[in-house]
Amino acid sequence: MILRDRAIRYGFIVLLFGLIAYFAIAADGFVSPQSAVFIFQSVAITGVLALGVTATLVVGGFDLSIGSVATSAMMAAAYVMVVLEQNAVVAVVACLVIGAVVGLINGWLIVYMRVPDLLATLGMMFLLVGLQRIPTEGRSIATGMTMPDGSVANGSFGAAFLALGRHRFDFFIPNLIPVSVVVLLVLAVLIWFFLEYTRFGRMMYAVGSNERAAELAGAPVKAYKIWAYVISGVFASIGGILLAARLGRGDIASGNNLLLDAVAAALIGYAVLGAAKPNAFGTAVGAVFVGVLLQGLTMMNAPYYTQDFVKGVVLVVALVFTFALSGRGRR
Amino acid sequence: MNITRRLLGKAALGLAGATLLMQLPAIAQDRPAPFDKPGAVKIALVRYLSTGDFFQAYLSGVEAQAKALGVDLRVLDSRQDAALQADMVDQAIALGVQGIIIQHGLTESMKDAAQRAVDAGIKVVAFDVNVENPKIPQIEQSDRDLARLALEQAVKDNGESWKAGYVYVAGIAPLDRRNETWVEFKKKYSGINEAAMFGTLDNPIANSVANQARSVLSAHPDIKVMFAPYDEFAKGVKIAVDEAGLNKDIKIYSADISTSDIAAMREPDSAWAATAATNPAVVGQVSVRALAQLLAGEDPGHNVIVPPTLITQKDLLDKDIKNMEDLSAKLPQFAHADVAMPAWMPNPNAK
Numbered sequence: 001m002i003l004r005d006r007a008i009r010y011g012f013i014v015l016l017f018g019l020i021a022y023f024a025i026a027a028d029g030f031v032s033p034q035s036a037v038f039i040f041q042s043v044a045i046t047g048v049l050a051l052g053v054t055a056t057l058v059v060g061g062f063d064l065s066i067g068s069v070a071t072s073a074m075m076a077a078a079y080v081m082v083v084l085e086q087n088a089v090v091a092v093v094a095c096l097v098i099g100a101v102v103g104l105i106n107g108w109l110i111v112y113m114r115v116p117d118l119l120a121t122l123g124m125m126f127l128l129v130g131l132q133r134i135p136t137e138g139r140s141i142a143t144g145m146t147m148p149d150g151s152v153a154n155g156s157f158g159a160a161f162l163a164l165g166r167h168r169f170d171f172f173i174p175n176l177i178p179v180s181v182v183v184l185l186v187l188a189v190l191i192w193f194f195l196e197y198t199r200f201g202r203m204m205y206a207v208g209s210n211e212r213a214a215e216l217a218g219a220p221v222k223a224y225k226i227w228a229y230v231i232s233g234v235f236a237s238i239g240g241i242l243l244a245a246r247l248g249r250g251d252i253a254s255g256n257n258l259l260l261d262a263v264a265a266a267l268i269g270y271a272v273l274g275a276a277k278p279n280a281f282g283t284a285v286g287a288v289f290v291g292v293l294l295q296g297l298t299m300m301n302a303p304y305y306t307q308d309f310v311k312g313v314v315l316v317v318a319l320v321f322t323f324a325l326s327g328r329g330r331r
Numbered sequence: 332m333n334i335t336r337r338l339l340g341k342a343a344l345g346l347a348g349a350t351l352l353m354q355l356p357a358i359a360q361d362r363p364a365p366f367d368k369p370g371a372v373k374i375a376l377v378r379y380l381s382t383g384d385f386f387q388a389y390l391s392g393v394e395a396q397a398k399a400l401g402v403d404l405r406v407l408d409s410r411q412d413a414a415l416q417a418d419m420v421d422q423a424i425a426l427g428v429q430g431i432i433i434q435h436g437l438t439e440s441m442k443d444a445a446q447r448a449v450d451a452g453i454k455v456v457a458f459d460v461n462v463e464n465p466k467i468p469q470i471e472q473s474d475r476d477l478a479r480l481a482l483e484q485a486v487k488d489n490g491e492s493w494k495a496g497y498v499y500v501a502g503i504a505p506l507d508r509r510n511e512t513w514v515e516f517k518k519k520y521s522g523i524n525e526a527a528m529f530g531t532l533d534n535p536i537a538n539s540v541a542n543q544a545r546s547v548l549s550a551h552p553d554i555k556v557m558f559a560p561y562d563e564f565a566k567g568v569k570i571a572v573d574e575a576g577l578n579k580d581i582k583i584y585s586a587d588i589s590t591s592d593i594a595a596m597r598e599p600d601s602a603w604a605a606t607a608a609t610n611p612a613v614v615g616q617v618s619v620r621a622l623a624q625l626l627a628g629e630d631p632g633h634n635v636i637v638p639p640t641l642i643t644q645k646d647l648l649d650k651d652i653k654n655m656e657d658l659s660a661k662l663p664q665f666a667h668a669d670v671a672m673p674a675w676m677p678n679p680n681a682k
Contacts (some may be wrong), residue, residue, distance in 0.1 A: 027550060028550060029552070030549075030550075030675050032549070034549065038545050038546070040674065041574075042542040042546075074535075086370075092599050101504075124421055133382070137387070138381075138382055138383075138387055140383075140384055140589070142591030142594050143590075143591075144590050144653045144654035145590045145654060146654060146655070152654065152656075166573070166574070175576075178574075184519075185507065188655045189355055243535065243538060246538065246570060247538060247570065248570075249594075251535050251537065251592045252383065253534040253535060255534070255565070257533040257534055257539065274472075294542065294543075295542075295546045296546075298529055298547060298550075299546045299549065299550040300550075301527055301528065301529070301545070303529070303530075304500065304507060304529075304530060304531035304532075304543075307531075311670055318370065330400075
């Protein structure tokens with residue numbers, strides 16, 4: 001039994017290190033500080049989204065709209081800077097407001113309108129995919145673009161904004177750590193501390209594990225649920241800001257792949273340390289796990305479909321870890 | 332209703348005629364039927380793909396040429412629903428259109444629908460979808476030429492021997508055609524060594540490709556040339572090259588162009604050296620012109636090919652080209668293709 005407990009608890013971490021060891025031998029140049037930083041950078045955006053969706057998973061909900069919130073925030077940032085010619089601060093604030101408002105609406109639909117969470121956020125996803133295209137009539141946004149009315153947009157992405165995607169901090173080696181990685185790490189620590197150690201976070205877990213019991217115990221369940229969606233929306237919009245800063249333009253995209261990768265990371269996170277429940281640490285490890293896999297496979301020239309396949313296998317294995325081995329999945 | 336339409340048609344004809352007169356003062360000839368009364372001509376554009384800059388520009392080209400001719404254009408957009416697109420052809424037949432442009436789609440679903448339209452006496456042209464019908468002219472942008480132009484420039488810039496990274500996703504028809512040229516090039520120049528092949532269509536594509544390209548660059552730091560024959564791929568590769576600080580050591584060659592591509596190519600020390608592109612608006616114009624020729628009883632030929640243009644970083648900087656409008660204005664070969672242009676055809680670009 002002890003062995004089995006150990007396997008559940010540390011199995012996934014061991015698998016992660018095994019994977020790193022394998023790629024270190026099989027792929028030249030895999031082990032280097034730059035390579036490690038790059039793995040974090042490649043998962044920074046989906047990682048931030050995954051941390052947000054973890055908050056909704058904690059209260060027993062789900063948020064399908066995070067991918068489109070991220071791409072909508074990206075379009076909004078581009079629109080604010082390129083078309084309205086505002087500065088980086090305005091753009092960032094606009095994105096965060098959009099994320100919070102979308103989260104509020106999601107929460108309101110789910111809590112007060114009693115729309116099931118998957119359906120409400122699915123509707124929001126479609127709404128946003130359409131909405132983000134209306135201001136430019138479906139065009140991507142870049143400096144010098146022609147607007148639907150024939151005028152030319154002359155604004156540009158501010159240097160401060162681009163720095164969010166491109167600036168690198170010195171860390172032993174000069175120009176090593178990109179801002180997006182720092183954002184990911186800071187947000188991961190914040191949400192981890194928030195969910196594990198604050199009363200607010202523990203109450204969110206209580207709502208998620210038994211809503212009725214939490215309500216009878218006097219917890220404002222509705223407020224906690226709405227807050228979870230606001231957190232998710234704001235995190236998704238932060239992901240969108242990072243995406244815009246990296247791409248340097250507003251790209252029309254549905255963000256479905258961002259959604260799927262983020263959800264995969266959060267679900268893989270269930271298996272980490274045998275938690276068998278959504279948790280921020282697990283989500284972060286899950287995101288890094290996917291990053292390591294993709295980096296290693298790409299370095300070994302594996303085509304994209306094998307990468308999708310391997311991603312799927314990892315997710316299935318993680319879910320088996322969670323539900324079968326731990327036996328805590330049955331409620 | 333009839334009167335207004337006729338009036339409108341006359342007005343449009345008058346305007347178009349005026350343009351034609353200014354253009355060719357000596358000829359001033361009448362247009363063949365049915366374009367002597369263009370207001371009565373109804374054509375439909377049945378689309379499979381519509382989101383994205385390329386398709387927006389294509390549509391604007393179709394609209395511009397339809398307007399120049401003065402015909403009534405209906406746009407039916409199936410939004411990537413193959414079955415709906417086939418139904419829309421039937422819908423267009425029921426609307427009583429004289430001509431249909433099929434834009435993209437799947438051979439399997441469109442072949443029968445296109446045949447039904449032909450049987451109903453409607454003239455049909457198809458862009459970038461093979462409907463396997465000898466009566467239907469195929470409008471194509473030559474993907475092989477696109478790839479060839481970009482690669483010839485790569486050889487011109489870098490010599491005949493280099494290590495290359497190649498971005499490719501199999502199973503996408505235009506990318507497959509571009510790939511054929513790449514395969515030929517590797518055979519022709521034995522010094523070209525493909526160190527890595529990667530690619531994905533996960534959206535946002537540029538972001539996903541950037542992640543892959545970073546991994547490839549750390550595995551093969553000696554790559555000199557990146558061939559990314561689709562502009563979303565090239566944007567992703569450029570992000571990775573910039574992040575790795577290799578922008579002065581690597582050159583990117585691609586296909587397709589947009590305003591944001593132009594901005595990326597114009598950046599100081601940009602790795603993106605050249606791209607080959609067909610103007611989607613011109614392709615749209617050519618589609619309408621080929622259809623108009625059919626309606627006038629002329630034969631545009633079975634394969635109507637719109638030639639691509641090579642656009643280098645140097646062109647953009649020397650001519651101070653900042654967006655697609657500048658590009659059309661300052662590279663005339665990009666703005667207009669002399670394809671399907673009989674003497675009576677109005678040129679929508681003529682000012």
